[in-house]
Amino acid sequence: MTKTPDSVSSKPQIITGKARLAGVLGWPVSHSRSPALHNYWLRRYGIDGAYVPLPVKPEQFEAAVRGLQAAGFRGANVTIPHKEAACALADELDPSAQRAGAVNTLVFEEDGRIRGLSTDGEGFVASMDASGISLPASGRALLLGAGGAARSVAAALQDRGLHIAVTNRTQARADSLAAVLPGLEVVPWETWEAGLGGYDLLVNTTSLGMEGGPDPMFRPSLKAASHKLVVADIVYVPRLTPLLAEAEQHGLKTLGGLGMLLHQARLGFREWFGQDPVVDAKTEATVTASL
Numbered sequence: 449m450t451k452t453p454d455s456v457s458s459k460p461q462i463i464t465g466k467a468r469l470a471g472v473l474g475w476p477v478s479h480s481r482s483p484a485l486h487n488y489w490l491r492r493y494g495i496d497g498a499y500v501p502l503p504v505k506p507e508q509f510e511a512a513v514r515g516l517q518a519a520g521f522r523g524a525n526v527t528i529p530h531k532e533a534a535c536a537l538a539d540e541l542d543p544s545a546q547r548a549g550a551v552n553t554l555v556f557e558e559d560g561r562i563r564g565l566s567t568d569g570e571g572f573v574a575s576m577d578a579s580g581i582s583l584p585a586s587g588r589a590l591l592l593g594a595g596g597a598a599r600s601v602a603a604a605l606q607d608r609g610l611h612i613a614v615t616n617r618t619q620a621r622a623d624s625l626a627a628v629l630p631g632l633e634v635v636p637w638e639t640w641e642a643g644l645g646g647y648d649l650l651v652n653t654t655s656l657g658m659e660g661g662p663d664p665m666f667r668p669s670l671k672a673a674s675h676k677l678v679v680a681d682i683v684y685v686p687r688l689t690p691l692l693a694e695a696e697q698h699g700l701k702t703l704g705g706l707g708m709l710l711h712q713a714r715l716g717f718r719e720w721f722g723q724d725p726v727v728d729a730k731t732e733a734t735v736t737a738s739l
């Protein structure tokens with residue numbers, strides 16, 4: 449069983465000259481709670497290490513990754529807008545990243561090779577399970593967005609046997625996602641709200657509704673939803689996004705993005721810091737306190 453010491457909040461972080469280092473690459477990155485989460489786990493397990501935010505512009509992504517490697521980092525998480533660039537940069541992709549066409553976790557191997565993983569989808573499904581949400585075996589899910597997170601979530605939900613439809617402002621991007629994941633349906637961005645009645649699950653995988661994002665007020669109409677629709681958002685700042693607030697107003701079951709953040713992070717932590725971390729109420733409370 450994993451050892452999970454209790455009195456961790458008072459434990460100081462250990463950062464010696466041998467500290468293991470990792471971080472999160474994003475633009476912007478100030479919203480990310482990954483540093484709060486990973487540094488909490490580092491304290492909890494008494495690991496000599498640190499995890500830092502790394503604000504990097506798209507045009508500097510590759511230079512930044514090479515620099516981190518040169519500086520002895522173990523790897524990094526990758527968030528908006530770098531997930532597809534990270535996929536192209538990795539020397540080796542694990543099966544989830546191959547399938548998702550995106551990478552959210554980079555592992556720098558000692559021989560200089562870069563391994564890419566995609567843990568968003570697995571994290572999303574683990575979060576759904578942890579919240580006790582169960583969907584019909586051959587249920588239908590509609591994903592908003594066609595970026596890296598969408599690809600990863602779509603692949604993981606397909607593995608669960610769900611039929612997936614995707615809608616995106618830029619339809620060409622949704623079409624290319626459908627080309628990678630056979631069986632995926634593309635729905636026009638202009639009409640998805642009206643067609644919501646046919647779905648069991650709606651997932652926002654875009655940054656719409658995110659504080660500081662392109663449209664923090666994003667509150668689509670859920671008038672056409674059936675009463676069984678589960679509404680999920682991968683945005684977790686704010687915890688109650690306008691989309692989730694709208695769903696609650698309709699009496700629909702909701703799933704916020706925090707659970708996915710916590711669960712997707714476990715794999716990277718294990719790779720960089722050599723410990724499988726627990727996701728429990730204390731973990732959630734620590735990250736929530738930073739929101």
Ligand code: ATR
Pocket residue numbers: 527528529530531532550592593594595596597598616617618621653654655656662663
């Ligand atoms: P990630 O890899 O984390 O999914 P991404 O690849 O940058 O990040 O994707 C962001 C998603 O948010 C995309 O689906 C994007 O739509 P476009 O492909 O049309 O750009 C979506 N998005 C971002 N800003 C948006 C906006 N103002 N309106 C609609 N969709 C938006």
